[in-house]
Amino acid sequence: xxxxxxxxTSWHHPDREERWEYVRDNYTRSVYRAGGLPVIxxxxxxxxxxxxxxxxxxxxxxxxxxxxxxxxxxxxxxRPKCEEIDRERDLFELGLAKRALERGxxxxxxxxxxxxxxxxxxxxxxxxxxxxxxxxxxxxxxxxERAQLRHGVRILPDTRLRQIVGAEKLKVTSTHxxxxxxxxxxxxxxxxxxxxxxxxxxxxDRPFFLAVQWHPERMADNDPAQLALFQALVRAAxxxx
Ligand code: MN
Numbered sequence: 001x002x003x004x005x006x007x008x009t010s011w012h013h014p015d016r017e018e019r020w021e022y023v024r025d026n027y028t029r030s031v032y033r034a035g036g037l038p039v040i041x042x043x044x045x046x047x048x049x050x051x052x053x054x055x056x057x058x059x060x061x062x063x064x065x066x067x068x069x070x071x072x073x074x075x076x077x078x079r080p081k082c083e084e085i086d087r088e089r090d091l092f093e094l095g096l097a098k099r100a101l102e103r104g105x106x107x108x109x110x111x112x113x114x115x116x117x118x119x120x121x122x123x124x125x126x127x128x129x130x131x132x133x134x135x136x137x138x139x140x141x142x143x144x145e146r147a148q149l150r151h152g153v154r155i156l157p158d159t160r161l162r163q164i165v166g167a168e169k170l171k172v173t174s175t176h177x178x179x180x181x182x183x184x185x186x187x188x189x190x191x192x193x194x195x196x197x198x199x200x201x202x203x204x205d206r207p208f209f210l211a212v213q214w215h216p217e218r219m220a221d222n223d224p225a226q227l228a229l230f231q232a233l234v235r236a237a238x239x240x241x
Contacts, residue, residue, distance in 0.1 A: 003037035004237035007058040009093050009113070010040050011066055012086055026217040027064050027110070033220065034230035036060070036237065043092040051095045060106040060208075060237030061096060063113025065215065068178055074124040081128030083177070094120050101206065106236035108229065109211030111176055117211045118201055121184020129177050136195045141175045147218055150174040153191045153199045160210055161190040161200050164232045165225040172199070172214035179213060208236035 008031065010023045021042040028038035039058055044050070067084045071077055073094060078085070093113075097120035100107040109117040115125050129135045138151040149171035155162045162168070180198040183189060191200030191212065203209035210233075216226035 001238070001241055003035060004059040004234050004241055005039050005057065006031045006036040006060045006062050006233065006237060007041045007054060007096070008038050008062045009064050009089075009096070010042055012043060012089055023064060024217070026220070027062060030217045030220040030227065030230045031062060031234070034227060034234045036230070036234035038062075043089060046088070046091040046095050048095065051092070051099060055096065055099055055105065059240040060233055061100055061108070062233065063093060063097065063107065063109040063116055063211070065111035065113065065175075067112065068127070069112065069116055069119050069125065071125075071127065074119045076124065076127070079127050081130055081177075090116070101203070101209065104207045106208035106233055106240070108208070108233040110217060111213060111215060114201060114211035114213045115178055115180065117209065118180050118184045118187060121187050121203065123180060123184030123187065124182040125178050126181045127178055132197070134195055135197060136193070139174045139179070139193070139197070140177050141173070146173060146175055146215075148173065152194050153214065155191045155200065156189075159188065159190040159200075160202050160204070161212070164228050166228070167225055170225065173218045174214050176213060207239070208233065
């Protein structure tokens with residue numbers, strides 16, 4: 001049996017006069033190390049027929065980190081602390097996530113991907129750490145500190161996440177200023193930071209619809225519990241080969 005193909009969502013940035021589509025390689029390499037075949041998805045169009053063609057070519061999806069999701073997609077307006085937005089990327093990825101929900105396509109989300117999957121289920125986001133009192137600054141990390149373990153998370157028993165990582169407590173990397181506010185329909189919060197913010201979600205009535213707010217792709221080389229998240233996605237996707 002060949003490797004399950006995992007669609008990996010990409011960034012989409014202007015650089016001088018031209019635009020680039022790219023992805024940080026620890027996402028694709030973690031998928032590969034976990035036994036999957038990463039397939040980067042550029043986003044020339046969010047036409048429904050195009051989304052279906054992308055999905056016909058993969059068995060699973062990885063929603064990567066990146067920009068803030070446009071608040072219009074969760075019924076909110078843009079406040080001053082909301083940062084970079086890529087509405088085209090939102091439309092593309094929300095289209096993929098909604099199809100993953102409808103069709104039971106295995107999907108794993110990281111950071112922005114975790115927020116996006118919550119929004120795809122009808123949930124909302126805090127637009128910045130400053131919108132919730134008592135939130136610790138360790139969620140947000142300077143560029144040079146991105147590989148460091150920044151804060152603890154507690155993982156609830158009786159969750160898929162707990163089965164996968166096999167531990168109640170982890171220390172994780174963290175580079176986000178937004179986070180889940182109201183959970184989307186049918187989602188379960190699976191992990192919490194020390195200050196109570198939601199760091200993991202999953203949808204128990206789907207074969208594999210799971211996300212984390214931290215960055216396992218930055219830890220997967222050295223930490224089997226973090227690599228296990230990618231392995232679980234690949235295992236779920238392999239069931240569709
Ligand atoms: Mn965090």
